Amino acid sequence: MSDSPDVLDLTGTVQDFLTSMHAAGPVRQVRLPNGVPVWMVTRHAEVREALNDPRLSNRDQHDWFDQGALSPQVRSAMNTSMLRIDPPDHTRLRRLVAKAFVPRRIEALRPRVEHLSGDLLDRLAAGADEADLIAGYASPLPVQVISELLGVPVEDRANFRRWADAFSAGLGAPVFPVREVTDFVAHLQGLVARRRVDPDDALLSALIAARDQADRLTEDELISTAFLFVVAGHETTTNLIGNGLYLLLRTPELADHIRAHPEDLPQAIEEFLRYESPVTGAALRTVTTAMNLFGTEVAAGDLVMVSLHAANRDGAAFADADRFLMNRERNPHLSFGYGIHFCMGAPLARMEAQVAIGDFLARFPQARLAVDADAIEWHPGLLTRGLAALPVRLAG
Incomplete structure (x- = not known):
């Protein structure tokens, strides 16, 4: 790697970022804001x-x-999930987790998600005409869903949300939130200990009990899996719901179309995932042996970041890649990853987004953005992309 690659700018516009990434070729060298050098892969095929x-x-x-x-x-307890290991351990761990994270459990959640969504919409309707849909809807809904799914007590949920947000914001940042992450891990360890002696019917207890012949999750794998589910289960879905509502409300005729044709919502959600990817980058990889990475020589030990957002806007893979097309027919986006690390929570995220966006549009047919679309602020995240706030006039 060269001595002074560009520092990755997380504060500029997404279009500036994508243009510079694609112009540099399939691999570009950058430094994270904390100074760590990485190779970034940006094109869909690569x-x-x-x-x-x-x-x-x-x-x-x-x-x-x-x-x-x-x-x-703490590192071991938070970083031993299936996202951070390779086969054969990854195969074993994913198989064990999948036993507790089956599709029927996800679909059985739909009525509960609808109920939680309805309660939050009731609160919005009872409040002021102008509301922040991130703080009042898109964020609390996934927090409640993943907390109930895992079995996180009500009294812990606000702290878990705060700690998870701090962790995500701290990835690649100059200062990492050590205290928040340490507290997060300690509380998860305490929760696992309680569920060992007093299990319930939620996912964490199922993970503790999950076995495959002589295999079961180790203590670090349990904590790390719970850590992953809390972080990924609320922030990424918050971003999907918030980004989707923003894209619809900034173009009211699109929102009106979904109201009139709710059967088109699942296809629209796939375009939300592509166009404003809630997860912009996959977990960083480490080069295990010197290799040629798409025309660039990289050394063993180097870090590689794959940009899902840049891949999703690659003109070689998508016609009119920089346009939002709600009825896009061919949409092989990579927002849930690809291959053996494809996101296990994808069905849950899709279901939550369908319920949350569909219910909101039906409940508030006159809703409009309360500020100019260009004035909306985004969180500058390394691996995720979401709105800081989404101010909306509920009565139009």
């Missing part, structure tokens, strides 16, 4: 290939996000 390349390891081999600030015990 991103798919990189996500399936066994020479790019998901295993935690680098302290890129905290630069050694966390204790080894």
Whole structure:
């Protein structure tokens, strides 16, 4: 890697970022805001290939996000999920987790998600005419859903949300939230200990009981899996719901179309996922052996980041890639990843988005943005992209 690659700018416009990424070729060298150098893969075909390349390891081999600030015990407890390991351990762990995270459990949640959505919409309707849909709807709904699914007590949910938000915001940042992440792990360890002696019918207890012959999850794998589900289960779905509502409300005729044709909502959600990817980058990989990475020589130990957002806007893979097309017929977006690490929570995220967006549009037919679309602020995140707030006039 060269001595002074560009620092990755997380504060500029997404179009500026994508234009610079695509112009640089399939691989570009950058530094994260915390100074850590990475190779970034940006084109759709190359991103798919990189996500399936066994020479790019998901295993935690680098302290890129905290630069050694966390204790080894906390790192192991938060970074041993199936997202951060390779086969054969990944195969074993995913198989064990899948036993507790089956599709029937997800579909059985739909009535409960509809109930939670209705309660939140009732609160919006009872409040002021102008509301922030992120704070009042898009964020609390996934928090409640993933908390109930896992079995997180009501009294812990606000802290879990705060800690998870701090962790996501701290990835690649100059200062990592060590205290928040340490507290997060400690509380998850306490919750697992309680569920061992007093199990319930939620997912965490099912994970504790999950077995495959002589295999079961280790303590670190349990904590790390719960950590992953809390973080991924609320922030990414919050972003999907919020980004989708923003895209509809900034163009009212699109919102009106979904109201008139709710059967088109699932297809529209796929375009939300592509156009404003709630997850912009996959977990960083470590190069295990010196290799040629799409025309660029990289060394063993180098870090590689695959940009899902850049891949989703690649003109070679999508016609009119920089246009939002609600009825796009061919949409092989990569927002849930690709290959063996494809997101296990994709069906849950899609279902929550269908319920949340469909219910909101039906409940508030006159809703409009309360500010100019260009004035909306986005969180500057390394691996996620979501709105800081979504101010809306509920009565139009």
